[in-house]
Amino acid sequence: MAEKKPGVFTGPLWTNNPVVVQVLGICSALAVTTQMKPALVMGISLTCVLAFANVIISLLRNTIPNRIRIIVQLVVVAALVIIVNQILKAYAFEVSKQLSVYVGLIITNCILMGRLEAFALGNKPWPALLDGLGNGLGYAIILFVVATFREFFGSGTLFGFDVIARFVNEAGYDGYQNCGFFVMPSAALILLGCIIWYLRAKNPDLQDK
Amino acid sequence: MKLNDFIEEKIAPNFEKGGKYEKFWSIYDSFHTFLFVPRHTAGRKGVQVHDSVDSKRVIIMVILALVPALLFGCWNVGYQHDLALGINDGWFMQFLYGFGAFLPKVVVSYVVGLGIEMAVAACKREEVAEGFLATGLLIPMIVPVNTPLWMIAVATAFSVVFAKEIFGGTGMNIFNPALITRAFLFFAYPKAMSGDNVFVRTGNWWNNDPIEGTTVIDGFSGATPLAQVADGSFDAATYSTMDAFLGCIPGSIAETSTLAILLGAALLLITKVASWRIMLSVFAGGAVMSAIIGACSESAPTVAQQLCLGGFAFAAVFMATDPVTGCRTNTGKFIYGAFIGVMAIIIRMFNTGYPEGAMMAVLLGNAVAPLIDYYVVDANINKRAKRVKA
Numbered sequence: 001m002a003e004k005k006p007g008v009f010t011g012p013l014w015t016n017n018p019v020v021v022q023v024l025g026i027c028s029a030l031a032v033t034t035q036m037k038p039a040l041v042m043g044i045s046l047t048c049v050l051a052f053a054n055v056i057i058s059l060l061r062n063t064i065p066n067r068i069r070i071i072v073q074l075v076v077v078a079a080l081v082i083i084v085n086q087i088l089k090a091y092a093f094e095v096s097k098q099l100s101v102y103v104g105l106i107i108t109n110c111i112l113m114g115r116l117e118a119f120a121l122g123n124k125p126w127p128a129l130l131d132g133l134g135n136g137l138g139y140a141i142i143l144f145v146v147a148t149f150r151e152f153f154g155s156g157t158l159f160g161f162d163v164i165a166r167f168v169n170e171a172g173y174d175g176y177q178n179c180g181f182f183v184m185p186s187a188a189l190i191l192l193g194c195i196i197w198y199l200r201a202k203n204p205d206l207q208d209k
Numbered sequence: 210m211k212l213n214d215f216i217e218e219k220i221a222p223n224f225e226k227g228g229k230y231e232k233f234w235s236i237y238d239s240f241h242t243f244l245f246v247p248r249h250t251a252g253r254k255g256v257q258v259h260d261s262v263d264s265k266r267v268i269i270m271v272i273l274a275l276v277p278a279l280l281f282g283c284w285n286v287g288y289q290h291d292l293a294l295g296i297n298d299g300w301f302m303q304f305l306y307g308f309g310a311f312l313p314k315v316v317v318s319y320v321v322g323l324g325i326e327m328a329v330a331a332c333k334r335e336e337v338a339e340g341f342l343a344t345g346l347l348i349p350m351i352v353p354v355n356t357p358l359w360m361i362a363v364a365t366a367f368s369v370v371f372a373k374e375i376f377g378g379t380g381m382n383i384f385n386p387a388l389i390t391r392a393f394l395f396f397a398y399p400k401a402m403s404g405d406n407v408f409v410r411t412g413n414w415w416n417n418d419p420i421e422g423t424t425v426i427d428g429f430s431g432a433t434p435l436a437q438v439a440d441g442s443f444d445a446a447t448y449s450t451m452d453a454f455l456g457c458i459p460g461s462i463a464e465t466s467t468l469a470i471l472l473g474a475a476l477l478l479i480t481k482v483a484s485w486r487i488m489l490s491v492f493a494g495g496a497v498m499s500a501i502i503g504a505c506s507e508s509a510p511t512v513a514q515q516l517c518l519g520g521f522a523f524a525a526v527f528m529a530t531d532p533v534t535g536c537r538t539n540t541g542k543f544i545y546g547a548f549i550g551v552m553a554i555i556i557r558m559f560n561t562g563y564p565e566g567a568m569m570a571v572l573l574g575n576a577v578a579p580l581i582d583y584y585v586v587d588a589n590i591n592k593r594a595k596r597v598k599a
Contacts (some may be wrong), residue, residue, distance in 0.1 A: 039596075065518040103535060175357055177360075177398050177400060179363070179398065180396060180397050180398065181393060184396065
């Protein structure tokens with residue numbers, strides 16, 4: 001709680017990242033990262049839900065009875081998730097279909113409950129907003145990086161744009177095949193592992209003693 | 210002056226601490242200890258071991274044991290090629306053709322794998338571990354002959370980094386790196402790893418482009434017997450078990466000939482490099498499971514065919530017996546082997562997506578090996594504890 005405001009926002013982006021340092025929200029990181037577009041939409045959706053939920057819970061923090069705080073949090077998050085889901089269905093139907101249940105499952109995302117419990121319940125709205133944005137974007141960045149690798153090597157495309165077919169195959173080399181391994185969830189796990197590896201190599205503080 | 214003296218006195222100082230090529234010490238050391246018996250002697254104090262069979266010598270035995278299967282595999286590649294084109298240009302030309310198709314794969318696998326191992330060792334200033342010498346030869350032996358070289362390079366790099374180095378290098382890996390390479394290829398590039406066109410090379414030996422003036426004969430199918438089992442066109446009654454035993458059938462390069470593999474197995478068993486417990490129990494487990502399946506279904510291959518077809522024998526002799534990834538306890542070795550044998554046949558017969566199950570079975574066996582060892586040791590402790598009480 002003693003953290004300064006800049007740390008509240010920038011910390012979760014990298015050195016205190018919710019996915020690769022706290023290892024939260026892994027399930028959806030494996031599920032929605034085969035393509036970049038759904039990963040991006042998922043990242044933005046989670047950021048919005050988390051930021052608003054953090055602010056609302058922070059505003060209500062002094063009026064919520066301690067014994068029913070989880071239910072109150074769930075109600076707030078569920079309402080926000082439904083709004084996001086409806087917006088996606090209205091304006092980005094294709095992506096919404098690809099994401100299927102995973103938008104709805106934001107409600108069970110460990111990052112959300114973690115931040116609400118650990119931060120929003122004990123902080124004022126402004127730091128809570130920064131914390132929500134920081135954690136959401138930290139999640140989105142990791143998702144985006146993983147999805148970039150997976151889409152490029154697994155399907156040969158970037159944002160649906162057929163890079164391999166356009167540049168490699170048209171150059172007359174037709175022996176290249178996309179690596180089906182990257183389409184599998186296990187590849188996402190290995191990529192996440194690589195990011196953690198890199199991060200820990202860069203930050204000795206994070207290494208297990 | 211003997212060559213080794215010359216190397217130790219004139220060349221070695223350049224690589225030792227303070228020498229000109231200090232950074233390349235691990236590379237120098239790996240070549241030197243590979244070619245010559247190292248002169249390290251134990252100090253005056255401590256345990257004295259009088260045995261020059263270090264892991265480099267053990268791995269050379271494995272490589273020697275692979276030679277029969279390798280030579281036969283090269284010939285068989287050429288032989289299958291001739292069958293497909295309906296020609297016959299003699300066993301020597303067939304061998305040369307196969308050798309030409311095989312050699313680039315070995316070079317790629319060694320260059321990529323050893324390159325990574327040496328780079329890692331040089332960074333950490335450790336000795337280059339010798340484990341890859343066998344892995345690098347195993348990799349090209351268990352892939353279909355038409356696998357493109359770049360795929361082998363990618364898969365080898367993946368397996369050396371993610372199946373071996375991140376666990377701490379040779380001797381620390383959980384899974385057999387050669388099989389991880391094969392499994393990676395299987396899942397990453399399924400089109401190049403299964404089907405009727407990948408196991409027989411019909412074009413020229415270096416890149417499989419069609420040879421002018423030749424055509425693939427009518428009715429030729431490059432389907433392996435196990436692929437036929439999977440699609441239901443296999444007939445156990447008319448299929449020649451002798452062909453499968455000798456190995457004159459399509460398949461991954463060096464896995465077809467059970468006879469050649471058994472020659473290698475004999476060498477491994479005589480020199481006690483591989484465990485007879487694992488080998489025996491894999492074959493026994495496979496035989497029992499095949500007998501059960503054979504009793505339930507008439508079209509299933511016979512027990513002898515099951516053991517001779519596909520990569521079963523190769524996996525039993527060279528993969529399951531890997532001392533690093535297998536069980537350590539003697540009782541555990543029997544359980545581990547039988548588990549692999551049974552699983553290989555089950556996967557082969559009941560999962561049509563995977564015509565051959567030996568690879569999956571050994572990897573699964575690797576995963577449960579520590580668990581088996583744990584319970585074997587635990588049971589032994591309990592047994593002895595009871596004896597004390599009584």
